[in-house]
Amino acid sequence: MSDERRHYVAGSFGIPQFESEISSALAEDTILADDLLRQLMSVGEVDLLVGIISHGDAITDRHAFHAIEQSFQEHFTRERAVIINVGGGDNHEGDASGAAHGDLAEKNMLFARSLRTVHRVSADFSAPPSAGLALRTILTAADLLRARACAMVSPGTTNLTPDRIASLLNPVFRERFDFVAPLYTRHKFQGLLARNLLYPMSRAIFCRGIRELYSDEWGFSGRLASACLSQDVWHEESIKTRPEAWMAISAISSDFRCCQAFLGPKLQSATGPATDIVEVFRHTVGNLFWCMESRQSTWLDCKRSESVKTLGPEQELTSEPADLDRHRIFEMFRNGVAELEPILSSILDPETHAEIKDIVALEESAFRFGPDLWVRTLYDFAASHHHAVINRDHLVQALIPLYRGMTFSFLMEHSDSSAAEMEVVNESLCVEFERRRPYLIEKWKAKMEVKS
């Protein structure tokens, strides 16, 4: 970018023209297209920024825009705000002009209350951008506009309301938090990967626990956005596909102030990620292992986990009858352990592997995947991933049958449990993960040995 252009941009923002400051602010030459930069320059500095990643569905986009604007009008009347819409492909409608012409009367009524103009900026790509590129674009815009509080929301969320968006922005804007993770009302058998693996394991390792590491809505400060932007990770496959957990882990493993905010029910996103379990494991467990690898200098020395403040009620659980095929889940576990024996033997500690083979032989009614065995299994997988004992993608996939075993055990154990009872069990699992942390560190630091 030419010096002349830098000075022009700096002048437009009304910010001090310190050369280094401007250079760092506009360093992302390759990310921001000229058109996007032009739109951002016309906005100037903002207090609030909400980013949405459009999936090309005009109706959901329109609903999201409406909810965000309404949230600004109701909760942040005096603040300068901008909505950044990132999308691409044939169906992406830029600034969702449909919304602009849609409810004209209602919009006029809303803007009548407004003290500030709510800006809309559209980042158009020729093809739908990856989640990583979309987030990077939004973070760059937040950094450039010096936004104080930012939020990511998904247009696919069917129950996106103004209050929900305010719940993500308020803790950052008014209480100076740097990262706000969502909390939801969920069915007690929904999100078992998060409950039994991602949350307790990330809490034990990174010493601060966030229940929803993988969510398509969260809040963050401009400070965290700048810190994330400065990391040289954007070319990594894990970041391109699911960058949200990396951002959460970046926050909890550094000195950023983090909290969780209750948002209400978690409805399955119409345009959200696929529920193919292999893809989910690649993007979540693979990503968590990658974060452990890339941030080992910060977590290896961490001693005790700290709690993260929760705003509003804790996670709520419902218990409507669920149509689950328990027998099939158990059969898939049993079959998986038998078929993948050579692979598991190269990943697991011999003792852990022997115990898993022992429980496979049990009847369904007597089966239980104990927390101690589950924790050691996961730590063996994490250490083997670190040492790359087999192809890392294969290693993550080999965990799926064992997760099914744990899921079956959980379903059997908690068929009649109350939310409070389940919470106690979940807490004891978290404690078990923390208690076994030295086991992980020992395996992690051990030299790779060739198993014959």
Next chain:
Amino acid sequence: MRQTILQGLEQAYSNLVRMIADFIPRFLVMLIVIVLGLLVAFALKYILRIVLNLTKLDRVSEEAGASRILRIAHFTSMTALLSRSIFWLTWFGFILIGLSVLGVAGLQEQISRLFQFLPEVFVGILILFLGLLTANFLSRTALLAAVNAGHRSAKVFSWSIRFLVWILTISMTLEELGVARQTVISAFSIIFGALMFGLAIAFGLGGQDLARQLLERYLGNTKKAKDNEPQPL
């Protein structure tokens, strides 16, 4: 008569002495070349081992699944395999050079032919090794995909893929070495064609319902059947 015999013997003796006098220096040169080759081979092996340890090749090999194949062949690691290979190749080359110094009639020609054949042997070994690696990787991919999709006969899928890649690799290696080229190509075409034809008949006639279901699932608009598993996230 007696004189002629004595002259002949003297001639033979002097020829023998000349041959021995001619041969011994060449033999000594051959021994020197072989011993020198041994030292050079040891040095190269040692240097290569250090370089490969620095580049952490064993870790890459373990990740790619190559080490498992090596262990079957009783090699401890990729570094050991490569350093031993370089040792034997170097020494073998020096032995051939040493033998050529002897100047034995007919041997020269055989040695030069062997030297010409060496690149093909090397490429053949490389094809074989890469083929075994590919077979291992693809069969493991198939095994994991089948297990996670809940198929009961996951090992059959896995071994079918491994077997197909092995056949392809062996055919390519033999073709590279020029061993019965026409026979190998014909045999491969017949085996591969028969296998595919057999599978097509088994799938299309024997498993009509399964074929219909699969085509409907992958080509039609019907959504993938739900497995009734809890939502992981």
